[in-house]
Amino acid sequence: MKPLSPPWAVLAGCLIFSACRQTNGYIQLATSPRAVTTASIVGDSNETQWQYLAAKYDTNGDARITTAEYDRSAKTFAGFDRDHNGVLEATDFEREQGRGGMRPSPADMRRRMSPMILAKYFQSDDDESTLVRAELDAAFATYDTDDSGAITREEFEAQSQERGATASRQLDRFAMLVGSAAGEDAADFSLEQLTAYFDTVAGDGELGAPRMMGMGRGDRAEGAAPPADDAPNAVGKLAPDFALPELHGTAGEALVRLSSFRGKRPVALIFGSYT
């Protein structure tokens, strides 16, 4: 924030810009909203969420967004309005929360994801449904390729990719795990730190691999076959058909029908989104 300006500068500022507002003893000059294509719903990833929303919806430049200015969902507005004062301000976005449409904090993300990452990528036996402490020593040794006694980011990423990990923009697995085992600022973690962390999250010395997100096999006896998949999209079933607009074609005109490839060539479907 700028320090209190001389009176002439404040007056000049108020004449030049659309609005000014005094905040906590400082004069904060609010500039006109930057030029934003109001129809666009994609922001600059280097902005904060508040910066994006303010630039798009704060049409009068008073550093607040009212329900009149926000022309999307009222439910979404209410979710953003953390202090329930009827307007959106920077303070609504200063802290992160877990539920109600707010962003989970890094600590929350670690709490949720680190046990799953541990259970997924430190397996040493054939039973992928659980991770027991005895497996950690063997798994740790495969990661610690320079035998330094600690796993670095490079070592983790190399070995976890061997174990099937793919790069993820949303999920920095190493950061999650090192943050949980050794602290946010740590660059690596030791076996001692990893096993200490394991002891905090495992019940009775076992960490169950979650059923969700394609991990683990749930409560199934060792060696038992996975439950039959009877879904219409199961292996062996005729693929559910669809006819969807082609992204690069003329909007609304070019439809691609999945069944049109039948008898011609296999089709690899990659489902996903930008976020």
Added chain:
Amino acid sequence: MWETYGDDVQFLVVYIKEAHAIDSRSPLGGDGMPMVEDPVNMTERLEVAKTCMTKLALEPMPAVVDNMDNVANDAYEAWPDRLYLIGRDGKVAYKGGPGPFGFTVEDLEAAIVAELAGTH
């Protein structure tokens, strides 16, 4: 993989509903991560899909966009991301696990190899 098998396999990106729009139940975005409001119509979803393909340098790959009823997403239980291989016979040859952990490119490649070898 697309460059390796693209002559024999049709690769198709199916753009589905957002995983972490800033106004969703699981918001992420900003501070270096893609920041998107949840599309409410096809025009908006197309905009985001095009941005995604451009920013991730995926433009040469064929892509379709799921409709706002999320028909393809629901049929394939795809959200947030998932891989499938449909065999030449039109049957599901490989069904990947739900992402992010189940999104395993190596398994898809193995399925492609098996399909092309006629061993699937």
